[in-house]
Amino acid sequence: MKLIVVGATGFVGGEVVRQALCNPAIASIVAITRRAMQPPADAVDASKFRCFVLEDWLSPYPQSLKVLIEGADACIWLNQSLDTRSLAITPSQSRNMDFAYVTEVCHDYTIHALESMVAVANKPFRFIYVSGILIERDQTKELPYLAEYRHMRGRTENALLDFAQRAAPNVQATVAKPGAIDGLGPKATPDAIIKALFQIFGHTPRVHVSELAAAMIDQCQHGITEDPLWSDKLSEIGKRVLREEDYLR
Template sequence: MKLIVAGATGFVGTEVIRQALSHPGVTSILALARRTTPVPANAGPGADASKLQSVVCDDFENYSDSVKQQLSGADACVWLIAVTPSQLRSMPWEEARKICYDYTVKGLETIGKLSPASGKPLRFVYTSGANSERDPSKKPFILGDYCVMRGETENFVLKYAKDSNGAVDATVAKPGLIDAPGKWGIAMRVLSTIGRSIIGLPKVELTEIAATLIDQAVNGIEKDTLLNEDLVRIGQKVSGESE
């Protein structure tokens, strides 16, 4: 299958590509990003680097004909373009909303109209966050506007799929803290554990969420919302089967 990874140069995107290079169900990886996407350094002996095609997009609100042509015929898309809470401090709110909401809307509207080569629905796997809130009346006390905005994006993705007459099948992945070996020092790991306890944020390993996103894209969507516990469950199962 032909898989788009949007946000290919990011933390999770790099791991998705690393695993997809060795996945027998993925024949082509379209790495969508603002810059050229390299083959991950730790791709592994079973990786097929020839699968990777870098698709550089200068404007995620206006896809060029060239980019559309490169993305045409994809069977699935793992969408990872977003602003994390830690990045909010360094950019205006309007910019954060544009990246999280506007880019997703335009991306789905564009990719959703590029018919998969298989003739089957496009599988769109949108990655959000555990604390995102789809009901504005239940705005969280911490990062309330951000959580509601991410929830608004989730609502759009699911409604678009529902109204697509079978052209798009979508799921929303809602991970908590995404952890990986070496990501945190001892002090930061302690602080993150305390922080997660205070706000009730669950944790998922990087390898687990990447394995789950690929599985949903390749093998079919289990349900329209994948909570952190689902990402851990599916990721561990898939990883166990591949060993």
């Protein structure tokens, strides 16, 4: 399998790459990034990793990128232009940011990429978009917090699922909607944020970053089973396919 990872320099994307490098079913990993990235130093087979630094995310893909992703079987998409963890505790941040730019990164980049990838990918091409439990697809639903952002990302979910439906069975898509993401390291969701989410939105399901990554890779490999993929399902699949020693330490 050839896997494209977008957002590979981030918290979840890094774990997707780490696991993909160990997975013998994945012959090739292409990370599309905005800055150069090396595979982890302890990677067993770093030769199957390629990083492409994309400067313009809205123009037609350069020929060199098309060649690199030709015949890809799946993409795991994690890009976001906001720090989810800050966003969760300081909703006022969303009022200070350049929302047009955030929309460009979260929505326009995603849909443009999906169209560009499908043009050169294998059939079926599986696309997993990582969103969040708070993102709302129903544009008529009133949201007391972060409404503009949550609706915008909901529109992205709707648009990519519509695209996949029109292109079925050649394109399969789903949206992973984790709540809080647990894991080691500085980018793990700290407990203070969990508590803040808990207070505002009630019970917040959690999934370990290793289970999330493993579940998405499993869906890329064996087929997408449902949409959306909520935390509980991601956790269940992840626990089933991971061994204790596979978890991020």
